[in-house]
Amino acid sequence: MGWNRLKWFFPMLILAGAILVFILRSSVNDYILSIICFAGINIILAVSLNLTNGFTGLFSLGHPAFMAVGGYVAAILTFPVTRKAMLLPALPSWLAAQQWSLLPALILGGLCATLAAFLIGFPVLRLKGHYLAVATLGFLIILQVLITNLESFTRGPLGLNGLPLLTNLWWVYLWVVITIYVCWKVKHSSLGRSMLAIRENEMAAECLGIPLSRTRIMAFALGAFFAGVAGCLWAHLVTAITPTSFSVIMAFHLVAMVVVGGSGSITGATIAALMLTSVVEILSPLEENLGAYGISEIIISIGLLLILIYRPRGLFGTQEPAFLVKQRQRVSGEVGRSLSYQNGKGGTS
Amino acid sequence: MVGYIAQQLVNGLILGSMYALVAIGFTMIYGIIRLINFAHGDIVMIGAFVTLGLVISGQIPFPVIIILVILAGALMGIIIERAAFRPMRGAPQVTGFITSLAVSILLQNLGILLLTAQPRNFFCPDYLQTIFNLGSVSLRTIDLAIVVIAVVLMVFLVLLVRFTRLGMAMRATAENLKVALLMGININRIIMLAFAIGSGLAGVAGMMWGARYGQIDPLLGFVPGLKAFVAAVIGGVGSIPGAMLGGYLLGFAEVLFVGLLPPIYSSYRDAFVFIILILILLVLPTGLLGRKMEEGV
Numbered sequence: 200m201g202w203n204r205l206k207w208f209f210p211m212l213i214l215a216g217a218i219l220v221f222i223l224r225s226s227v228n229d230y231i232l233s234i235i236c237f238a239g240i241n242i243i244l245a246v247s248l249n250l251t252n253g254f255t256g257l258f259s260l261g262h263p264a265f266m267a268v269g270g271y272v273a274a275i276l277t278f279p280v281t282r283k284a285m286l287l288p289a290l291p292s293w294l295a296a297q298q299w300s301l302l303p304a305l306i307l308g309g310l311c312a313t314l315a316a317f318l319i320g321f322p323v324l325r326l327k328g329h330y331l332a333v334a335t336l337g338f339l340i341i342l343q344v345l346i347t348n349l350e351s352f353t354r355g356p357l358g359l360n361g362l363p364l365l366t367n368l369w370w371v372y373l374w375v376v377i378t379i380y381v382c383w384k385v386k387h388s389s390l391g392r393s394m395l396a397i398r399e400n401e402m403a404a405e406c407l408g409i410p411l412s413r414t415r416i417m418a419f420a421l422g423a424f425f426a427g428v429a430g431c432l433w434a435h436l437v438t439a440i441t442p443t444s445f446s447v448i449m450a451f452h453l454v455a456m457v458v459v460g461g462s463g464s465i466t467g468a469t470i471a472a473l474m475l476t477s478v479v480e481i482l483s484p485l486e487e488n489l490g491a492y493g494i495s496e497i498i499i500s501i502g503l504l505l506i507l508i509y510r511p512r513g514l515f516g517t518q519e520p521a522f523l524v525k526q527r528q529r530v531s532g533e534v535g536r537s538l539s540y541q542n543g544k545g546g547t548s
Numbered sequence: 549m550v551g552y553i554a555q556q557l558v559n560g561l562i563l564g565s566m567y568a569l570v571a572i573g574f575t576m577i578y579g580i581i582r583l584i585n586f587a588h589g590d591i592v593m594i595g596a597f598v599t600l601g602l603v604i605s606g607q608i609p610f611p612v613i614i615i616l617v618i619l620a621g622a623l624m625g626i627i628i629e630r631a632a633f634r635p636m637r638g639a640p641q642v643t644g645f646i647t648s649l650a651v652s653i654l655l656q657n658l659g660i661l662l663l664t665a666q667p668r669n670f671f672c673p674d675y676l677q678t679i680f681n682l683g684s685v686s687l688r689t690i691d692l693a694i695v696v697i698a699v700v701l702m703v704f705l706v707l708l709v710r711f712t713r714l715g716m717a718m719r720a721t722a723e724n725l726k727v728a729l730l731m732g733i734n735i736n737r738i739i740m741l742a743f744a745i746g747s748g749l750a751g752v753a754g755m756m757w758g759a760r761y762g763q764i765d766p767l768l769g770f771v772p773g774l775k776a777f778v779a780a781v782i783g784g785v786g787s788i789p790g791a792m793l794g795g796y797l798l799g800f801a802e803v804l805f806v807g808l809l810p811p812i813y814s815s816y817r818d819a820f821v822f823i824i825l826i827l828i829l830l831v832l833p834t835g836l837l838g839r840k841m842e843e844g845v
Contacts, residue, residue: 258642322830329584329645333777334829337822340774344819447770451653458646492665493657500654507647508635 239371241472245456247425253462255418256398261335263445269308269427270434289351301365312427358441366436461513551684556807564799565698569753570776571791573746579722579786587651589773595754621751625743659766667765670758784838
């Protein structure tokens with residue numbers, strides 16, 4: 200059933216999205232447009248983190264670190280030559296002469312993030328569960344310290360400001376589509392099945408001949424690439440980038456998106472990213488007007504706790520909505536149903 | 549030069565005492581329910597603010613303040629356990645971890661909401677600020693108090709765990725939760741006790757942190773909390789003596805890193821601590837005194 204419908208559904212969806220982008224760009228003011236861009240960037244981040252955290256069960260808090268790598272690389276590349284001479288006098292001359300346009304900078308930023316993921320991944324991915332989480336968090340903090348101290352490239356704690364405003368809704372939309380497409384294809388490929396298998400039961404997966412470390416590093420690096428791209432988009436939307444831009448709070452938000460959406464569900468991550476962005480954007484004027492700083496984080500964390508208690512598998516679990524998936528692809532959802540509850544033995548040592 | 553190194557070693561001892569107190573909580577909670585409690589660092593913050601409140605509110609003698617801070621920390625730990633972690637019991641490890649991250653963010657932002665993010669000056673009674681010299685090392689009374697209080701509390705804890713029925717029950721629960729349950733140990737009470745003791749010690753560490761550094765803000769607990777976790781990993785997560793050892797080792801290592809290398813490297817101190825963490829996890833995942841864990845790393 201539904202073969203024809205599915206064949207047409209995704210192109211139509213992409214087209215509808217493009218029309219929506221077109222309409223929005225001509226009708227809505229810049230402020231709302233930038234919020235929509237943030238939502239899009241969050242979708243890229245949540246969906247790509249889902250590849251690492253959700254599919255493969257590699258609980259990483261290092262996503263903001265990869266954003267930072269991508270963001271800084273791209274920011275240095277796109278920074279106007281005149282401003283570079285002023286703000287970054289110590290930059291090597293070959294770098295100071297560069298002034299790239301957005302797309303190559305995005306791609307190089309993403310690739311650098313991937314490279315960083317390889318470098319950190321080979322040692323760290325041997326760890327499991329919450330040890331991996333702490334190690335990636337450590338990586339995030341190490342990277343923040345490095346960025347703060349490499350002043351000739353990054354201007355230290357001051358960060359780079361006055362970046363060209365290159366990100367617009369078209370770019371964001373393009374990358375949202377690419378990210379979702381790639382992750383969707385991965386999920387419904389043998390690589391994706393391998394990832395899910397590793398998440399469910401590592402030993403069984405290894406016995407079936409799935410190369411553990413290769414699959415893990417693929418998931419980590421692919422997630423990092425999109426995080427790097429998202430970091431570039433973010434930097435050129437905010438037009439400033441500082442070491443504290445990519446913080447533990449951001450890691451927390453991203454993890455919250457994955458958990459709320461359901462680890463392993465692309466649709467879930469997308470919807471959760473939209474939800475969380477709206478919550479933040481609705482509450483932040485409230486924070487400023489009432490002076491009640493911190494209220495949005497409080498609401499987000501309480502919401503996350505409630506979801507963890509009452510709906511621990513998130514909105515969608517591992518599944519996608521049934522009407523989007525070919526029947527023969529639907530198996531992954533069934534596997535997901537037993538989601539690692541076996542691991543939760545609590546205190547048995 | 550000898551005097552300088554002696555001063556650095558004393559600083560390391562003080563920092564290590566605080567890390568050790570916080571690390572004990574991590575290790576106790578991990579030992580019993582296999583949970584890395586991210587919110588533990590924020591108990592340090594709460595302890596610091598409770599102390600400040602007590603000091604401002606009037607002429608409460610110092611020993612009473614210490615006891616009240618321990619009780620406040622313990623109460624906070626029990627509340628967190630009841631509200632957030634008990635409903636999560638039996639869920640996958642990572643769920644517990646996310647929960648603790650959420651609790652941590654919640655506490656930090658409650659702090660920001662109620663107390664504002666502005667750093668506040670921490671008052672210390674004058675008699676704790678007296679400076680005296682031991683050879684070439686200069687100390688304040690509070691520095692001495694930090695070390696002494698930490699050591700006394702740790703000795704108490706070791707005695708409690710080694711020689712009382714309650715301690716035996718705790719060790720049994722850490723050994724094997726299910727079997728301990730079958731032996732008629734009230735596990736909920738033991739888990740609550742672990743949270744209470746760990747958080748009480750973290751609360752005292754908060755008092756020390758404030759007294760030592762003079763300024764406190766709602767986010768102060770996060771990085772020391774993480775570092776104390778590193779200390780627990782160094783000593784072997786799950787081992788109480790390991791946490792103490794790890795705390796002191798990390799304190800010395802950090803202070804010597806800052807004190808002996810040229811000053812330009814001192815801003816790398818946080819990176820240095822987490823590089824130690826990653827190295828230890830890779831090379832010696834059970835830490836110095838930890839036992840082998842099948843599922844841990």
